[in-house]
Amino acid sequence: MTHADPNQVRWLVTLAGGGVAVLAVAGLLETLRRSVADVDAAVDRVWTAGKLVAQNTQAGHLLRETTARTAALHGALGAPDGSKERAR
Secondary structure (H helix, E strand, C coil): CCCCCHHHHHHHHHHHHHHHHHHHHHHHHHHHHHHHHHHHHHHHHHHHHHHHHHHHHHHHHHHHHHHHHHHHHHHHHCCCCCHHHHHC
């Protein structure tokens, strides 16, 4: 059995440690990549929900305005407001 050169052993230990460090960094980067993808998906869902709320808010405003204008038009024309038909 021969003894290995101490410098060669140190190099092998250094390379093994570097390999472990590379694997650890790769694992952490993959975890970070997955987390970023999850956050991106969540932000997309929030953005879509916000746009839908904004659309509904605008639609509600337009409906209120249309209702008010229709009532004013009915009043100006002396037309019945339809309450008798709805009571049936």
